[in-house]
Amino acid sequence: MRSTLLLGSLALTTALTSHAFDTTQHSEAILQQLGNVLADTASASQWQQLWQRTRAAGHFANGDGAHFTLSQQQIPSLVKSTLDTADSVAPEPATLAVYRKDFHPQVVGQQGQAALSAICLRVDWRNLPPSLPANPQAHMSQVSLLRTWPC
Structure with missing residues (x-):
């Protein structure tokens, strides 16, 4: 029974990822262009979900973990700028990508005693078609802004 469940889960995961946009199969330039489009078209709901997830992860509260020190x-505006004009984009397994922008010398956050000057933003591109669509704007409402943090 356990092996049947495991095989079924594996098959479902494979099926889902084969119909999703795999960030590891695209260049950083393409991911940056998509970030630029998303920065311009993300809905208030997408941003609100980002803030909820970021708050739940503790990045707005003082503590030992990475947290914002900005008002x-x-x-x-700095997070939107991170998505719009990232210094770098790192694809993560399957459908994720982390956008990073350094605002040095401005300090944006802190982790322990270390001052942090960059912002990172994780985006899930899973609902974008697997091949780059001719009109990506039409799919941006399906993209998830997962979490942002000072890095």
Whole structure:
């Protein structure tokens, strides 16, 4: 029974990822272009979900983990700038990518005693078609802004 469940889960995972946009199969330039489009077209709901996930992860609270030290009013424009004009984009397994932008010398956060000047943003591109669509704007409402943090 356990092996049947495991095989079924593996088959489902394979089926889902084969119909998803695999970030590891695309260049950093393509991922940056997609980030630029998403920055311009993300809905209020997508941003609200990002803030909820980021808050739940503890990045708005003081503590030992990475947390923002900026005022709440400054964070949205810097995070949008991170997505729009990232210094780097790192694909992660399957459908994820982390966008990073350094705002040095501005300090945006802290982790322990270390001052952090960059912002990272994880995006899930799973609902984008597997091959790059001719009109990616039409699919941007399906993309998930997962979490942002100072890095």
